Amino acid sequence: MLRRLLLILPILSGIFIPILGPASRISEEVYLPTHPSVEGPVVARVFFADLADLNRLANQLDVWEVHHAEGYLVALLHPDQVTALLPAGYRVETDKARTALLGRPLHSLPAQTTGIPAYSCYRTVEETAADMAQLAADHPDLATWVDIGDSWEKVVGARSGYDLYALVLTSHAVPGPKPKFFLMAAIHARELVTAELAARFAEHLVTQYGTDPDDTWLLDYFEIHILPMANPDGRKHAEAGGYWRKNTDDDDGCPIFPYYGTDLNRNSSFHWGGDSTIPCFKTYQGPSSASEPETQAIQDYVVSIFPDQRGPDDDDPAPDDAMGVFVTLHSYSELVLFPYGFGSTLAPNHTQLETLGRKFGYFNGYQVCRSGEWGCIYATTGATDDWAYGELGLAAYTFELGTGFFQDCSTFEHTIVPENLPALLYAFKTARRPYQAPAGPESFDVIVAPTTVLTGTQVTLTAVADDTRYDSNGWGDEPVQSIAAARYTVDAPAWIAGTISYPMSPADGAFDAPVETVHAIVDITGWASGRHILFVESQDADGNWGVPTAVFLQVTGVLDRDYLPFVAKYAGP
Numbered sequence: 001m002l003r004r005l006l007l008i009l010p011i012l013s014g015i016f017i018p019i020l021g022p023a024s025r026i027s028e029e030v031y032l033p034t035h036p037s038v039e040g041p042v043v044a045r046v047f048f049a050d051l052a053d054l055n056r057l058a059n060q061l062d063v064w065e066v067h068h069a070e071g072y073l074v075a076l077l078h079p080d081q082v083t084a085l086l087p088a089g090y091r092v093e094t095d096k097a098r099t100a101l102l103g104r105p106l107h108s109l110p111a112q113t114t115g116i117p118a119y120s121c122y123r124t125v126e127e128t129a130a131d132m133a134q135l136a137a138d139h140p141d142l143a144t145w146v147d148i149g150d151s152w153e154k155v156v157g158a159r160s161g162y163d164l165y166a167l168v169l170t171s172h173a174v175p176g177p178k179p180k181f182f183l184m185a186a187i188h189a190r191e192l193v194t195a196e197l198a199a200r201f202a203e204h205l206v207t208q209y210g211t212d213p214d215d216t217w218l219l220d221y222f223e224i225h226i227l228p229m230a231n232p233d234g235r236k237h238a239e240a241g242g243y244w245r246k247n248t249d250d251d252d253g254c255p256i257f258p259y260y261g262t263d264l265n266r267n268s269s270f271h272w273g274g275d276s277t278i279p280c281f282k283t284y285q286g287p288s289s290a291s292e293p294e295t296q297a298i299q300d301y302v303v304s305i306f307p308d309q310r311g312p313d314d315d316d317p318a319p320d321d322a323m324g325v326f327v328t329l330h331s332y333s334e335l336v337l338f339p340y341g342f343g344s345t346l347a348p349n350h351t352q353l354e355t356l357g358r359k360f361g362y363f364n365g366y367q368v369c370r371s372g373e374w375g376c377i378y379a380t381t382g383a384t385d386d387w388a389y390g391e392l393g394l395a396a397y398t399f400e401l402g403t404g405f406f407q408d409c410s411t412f413e414h415t416i417v418p419e420n421l422p423a424l425l426y427a428f429k430t431a432r433r434p435y436q437a438p439a440g441p442e443s444f445d446v447i448v449a450p451t452t453v454l455t456g457t458q459v460t461l462t463a464v465a466d467d468t469r470y471d472s473n474g475w476g477d478e479p480v481q482s483i484a485a486a487r488y489t490v491d492a493p494a495w496i497a498g499t500i501s502y503p504m505s506p507a508d509g510a511f512d513a514p515v516e517t518v519h520a521i522v523d524i525t526g527w528a529s530g531r532h533i534l535f536v537e538s539q540d541a542d543g544n545w546g547v548p549t550a551v552f553l554q555v556t557g558v559l560d561r562d563y564l565p566f567v568a569k570y571a572g573p
Contacts, residue, residue: 149297189234318393361471
């Protein structure tokens, strides 16, 4: 009955809804029964009966949160929606505190000259594009700023519109082909944290190249493509303070501001159809699959950089040695989601997708789950992560960042960035073997001593091999095995042709635990002067090798034994 009632709802007014701050910053929440004669929009709890009921509601309402255990969702409701929900028997409770924030404009902070008003930590569409373009201009050996398509407004010419750009990062000094990682942000306009995190990750990789050993080898041997603004037209509306979600396509049957547009995360061509068919609803899927120019640009670009590694049927798995990772950043809910999200069907690579997801969850502390299952969120169709896996076999994920659409800057700077940069770095590391490497142990705390030596001497290399670093907030437990082996290579990872691997030993004399300290004595005889890089990898008892972690070693020259008395005389005590 609800579906029939909502489908015939008239859209009565064009309500622009600025906000003051995220819900997470409200200290007191007072829930009151919602009156059937509300005159304006409200933020409210809507109680649902089961997963099917939740999915029906999610197709029609602007859902912000889902609380499965308590049996309710939080949504932004307009009066006509309240009018339909209450007679249909739904319990609806207004969130008094959040509703009070609706309609409050955003104002720049004192002395703020850049960023979104009141949120100086988030760059605007124009600022993000300018900074990423400048990053590429300043580092042409590492970065390229690529025009991959146009926004809806630019295509139709009704308004100025934007180009969609991807930032491609890799060292041009090292030839390819290379494993690839695609990172996308801001497909939903109001999710401000996403574009900024993508931009910060790009800047981190470039500025740390040559300084941090992992950032250095990743850009030498891998390639990352970052689309920081997937929906720039919609984002401009959100920058004024509104809860804009969709793109700004206004010619599909809903010309009323601020309701028009297509939800780009329901418009992808894999399993499209099944979400809202009402143009004014927040999850409107578009008139046809991949109907929007932004969707077309994203799909065309991703297809151009990744091969198709999966068969045509839903139950065709990607091969174990498939390459490529795809992550799309959203907010909010503190979740790591993986395919399939369109119902109860499990992806044929479900176990492997779950394992990599649990690695991400270890770093950011988020719950790891499949979006189509009970207890996670709600079912979706036409989503970009489902498309990336379903069409190409990529290990594809959605990160739901933080606790609010307009996340406060303190939480962003001190929680979201430090928790998620390591998760993204690990995603980048797995791009060569995302369905195999996450099952293996991590190697960390890699130390070489001394760090600067003369050729002809020896150094000690140590590391921790750990097969236990998985998220514990998701469904089930990840299998853990004892460490079985560890190895190191010099100046190139083990999979590069011609690279020699050297064994490392357990510090306690036996490989018999899931966490081991490993070490090796490295002979520097014959090494050229200059900086070298040592890669450490570990293997578990099931034969799974994890991703490498690296450390720099500086070699300063050739040891001349006739020179030693001179060194001893003048070196001092």
